[in-house]
Amino acid sequence: DAKTTQPPSMDCAEGRAANLPCNHSTISGNEYVYWYRQIHSQGPQYIIHGLKNNETNEMASLIITEDRKSSTLILPHATLRDTAVYYCIVSPPTGANNLFFGTGTRLTVIP
Amino acid sequence: GAVVSQHPSRVICKSGTSVKIECRSLDFQATTMFWYRQFPKQSLMLMATSNEGSKATYEQGVEKDKFLINHASLTLSTLTVTSAHPEDSSFYICSARRGGGTGELFFGEGSRLTVL
Numbered sequence: 001d002a003k004t005t006q007p008p009s010m011d012c013a014e015g016r017a018a019n020l021p022c023n024h025s026t027i028s029g030n031e032y033v034y035w036y037r038q039i040h041s042q043g044p045q046y047i048i049h050g051l052k053n054n055e056t057n058e059m060a061s062l063i064i065t066e067d068r069k070s071s072t073l074i075l076p077h078a079t080l081r082d083t084a085v086y087y088c089i090v091s092p093p094t095g096a097n098n099l100f101f102g103t104g105t106r107l108t109v110i111p
Numbered sequence: 112g113a114v115v116s117q118h119p120s121r122v123i124c125k126s127g128t129s130v131k132i133e134c135r136s137l138d139f140q141a142t143t144m145f146w147y148r149q150f151p152k153q154s155l156m157l158m159a160t161s162n163e164g165s166k167a168t169y170e171q172g173v174e175k176d177k178f179l180i181n182h183a184s185l186t187l188s189t190l191t192v193t194s195a196h197p198e199d200s201s202f203y204i205c206s207a208r209r210g211g212g213t214g215e216l217f218f219g220e221g222s223r224l225t226v227l
Binding site: 032034036038041042043044045046049087091092093094099100101102103104 | 115117145147154155156157202204206208214215216217218219220221223
């Protein structure tokens with residue numbers, strides 16, 4: 001069973017920030033939060049991950065609440081190419097652990 | 112980032128034949144690879160965990176005799192769909208976890224199987 005809850009869909013205006021929430025209230029102490037996205041008919045693409053500190057890379061920022069029960073992926077300046085399904089996953093970083101994808105959030109960037 | 116490649120990207124076959132899909136980690140060694148299946152407008156469903164040098168671990172409801180997985184080297188895992196039927200038509204995706212990292216998965220491009 002997926003350990004995360006995400007809204008099924010969101011819209012965002014091109015050039016604006018897209019904030020995608022994820023609830024993971026049952027996260028364990030050794031589990032990281034990973035974000036991936038899947039553009040239609042392609043394999044998922046890694047975006048970012050974090051344990052408890054906020055993280056930023058060239059693609060996005062990840063804000064994790066202090067209690068680690070939720071997080072937000074931020075795309076600072078959404079473009080049309082960011083239209084995709086975004087998946088939030090929690091998992092330990094090592095071992096052959098099952099990695100379950102929930103239904104994700106379908107982000108549509110509007111011109 | 113790390114690269115995982117799948118081949119073929121598309122395959123069409125007749126019912127009753129077998130199809131092999133390859134998954135390669137191009138710039139890192141992967142002791143574990145994962146195979147997913149995705150039907151239209153649905154999320155990825157984990158089928159099995161492929162372990163180098165040992166038997167794969169299958170998720171509940173996935174027939175191990177139908178979906179044969181071989182992980183003979185640290186850079187190659189194969190999924191063979193045996194005696195394929197139209198209901199096996201789907202998007203098959205593999206992923207690998209780079210050892211020594213912080214657990215991020217890298218996915219292949221996916222392989223779309225159509226069984227006629």
